[in-house]
Amino acid sequence: MLKKLIVDFQHGDEFGSLITEERIDFSALTSELDQLNQNQLSFVLIPLIEKANAIIEVAKVLSQSYHVVIANPPYMGSSRMSSVLAKFAKKEYPNSKSDLFSMFIERWNNAILPGGYNCMVTMQSWMFLSSFEKMRKNILAKYTISNLMHMENNVMGIAFGTAVTIFRNAAMPDFKGTYHQIKTADVAKQAPVSLPIPGNRFNRTNQANFGKIPGSPIAYWVKKSTYQSYEQNPTLMDVYHPEVGMTTSNNKLFVRKWFEVSMTECNMFDGKENKWFPYAKGGGYRKWFGLENEIVNWAHNGQSIKNYRKYGAQKTAAVRNENDYFKIGITWSAVTSGRFSARLLPANHIFDSGGSSIFPSSEDRIMILGIMNSIIMDENLLIKNPTLNFQPSDIGSLPVISQKDGRAENVVKQNINIARIDWDTFENSWNFELHPLLLHIADDNLSIWYYAMVLTNQCAKNVPIFQLWGVK
Structure with missing residues (x-):
């Protein structure tokens, strides 16, 4: 047992209170060390025994259960963890390994007594992102969220959203938790003016509702009709599969603006014999049509990019979903400073990881584009992902509320045409003719x-x- 403790605490300065110790007879260990102290010891053993006693004292604290835990744990994404910490996280906290703070939530939820409380001040990301989905589902199944105060960026003086959550170690299926939001404008002298704040997202709801939305986001403010829309309609993933495109890993080498190369080497319209091809790679907020600025070196079916990865120049280069290159579809910007926006992907394009795409049938394309640019889609995306980083999994999990309405499709077609004319009005369009x-x-x-x-x-x-x- 002592050997196990020493191994567990080998990186104690890095793992801290994430270390857990169970089923250890500390009295027996202490007794054995005391007996050793009664003998004549070498100067080498004395500091080792002192170190072992110190480890035992810390392990006792970490092995206990508590009625109440209150903490503001540190934040660190998995990409910034050392190899030792990352390995520890994957082994000990597979559901919450994406960030240090989420591991602390899981660790101390497990350490509270039945009926006890764990209050944590953390980042808000665990409430929504897909990387925390297993953790959320585990919390909703085993614990009860008693209260949650959801704070916008800078409310706590830091540049990201935070959440103060009180978890209770009890399954209470009929309990309605209290949730409310604090916006940056509601804070004066580092404190909210009142609680709850009128007009903000105040709600008392049963957490079972969260499981009605794919991914179980902690969407405490949504209406009953929103939950019903998920229960009564297929998701976009059920109908058409959103896809991530190519990653060149060296855009300086493989990507250009269309006006930077000779038009004789560009394939803007037909065929596949030229060197440069239109490349949809996001680009910000724009609906219906446009943002066609980049071209990519796809000579000889992308041989240079494929060799770039194959021969070890850059292992992160990836040619994904190649069978859907040059198809008519719908694309959007994965990262944007604005709200979500989708637009038509013309047939002559390759698409990028930053310009994820979906390929509905010709019969459904207009309808799907209209749905993706609707207010309903926008509001649902705020439930799934408020970080303005729109991954295919976020888009694919949204409901398709389909209505075969010719009037709506005509409006979508008009919007596409207006956006196309507007795009071609200026010199950044390769179809520009005259201001x-x-x-x-x-x-x-x-x-x-x-x-x-x-x-x-x-x-x-x-x-x-x-x-x-x-x-x-």
Whole structure:
């Protein structure tokens, strides 16, 4: 037993109170060490015995159960963990290994007595992200969330959302927990003006409702109709499979803006014999059509990119879902500073990991695009993932509330056409022909040349048009 303790605490300074000790007879260990102390010992054994006694005292504390635990555990994502800590996390905390704080939640939930409470101040990410799904389901099955205070970025003076959660070690199927939100604007002198704050997401709800949404997010504010939409409709993943595209791992080598290479080497429209091909790789917020800026070196069916990984230059390069390259589909930006937006993916494109895509049938494409750009989709995404990082699993788990309505499809088609015309109005489109303002200038060669130069360059700098004409 002593040997096991010494091994467990070999990295005690790194693992801290994440270490657990059970079924150890500490009295017997202490007695054995006391007997050794009665003998004449070498100077080597004396410090070892002192060290062993110190480990036993810490292990006693960590082996106990408690009525109440209160903590603000440290944060560290798995990508920043040392190899020793990452290995420990995978072995001891497989459900919560994604972050140090979530491991502390699991560890101390297990250490509270029946009916006891564990209060933790942590990041909000465990409430929503798919990497914490197993942890959430375990909590909802074994524990009761008594109270949860959900705080926006900077409420606690830190640049991310946080949650103060009180877990109770009791299964209470009929219990309604209390949940509420604090926004940054609601805080004065580092404290909320009142609790709960009128107009914010205050709700008393049964946590069993969370399991009605795929991934069991702690979506405490949603209405009954939202839960019903998940129960009564298939998810997007059930109908069509959202996909992650290619990762070149060296965009400086393989990716260009379309205007950086000769058009004779670009394949913008037909065939597959050229070197450069349109590349959908996200790019921010834009609905319906556009953001077609990049091209990728796909000469000889992507031989250079495939060899880049094959011969060890960069193992993270990946050509995924190649069978769907050059198909008409729908794409979106995986990371954006705005809300979710989807747009048409033309047939001549390859898609990137940052421009994840989905490929509905031609009969459903317009309907699916309309659903993805709807307010309902936007609100549901805030339930699944409030971090503005939209992965295929997040999109795929959303309900498809389908209505065969020709009027709605006509509106979607009109929106696509308006967005296409708007995109082609400016020079960043490869279909650009003439700035629309030039259409209204008198047919004079000198003035056309002058205004073409001025308007094209100055409008890009957001200079109001009336200033260009000398109007104050």
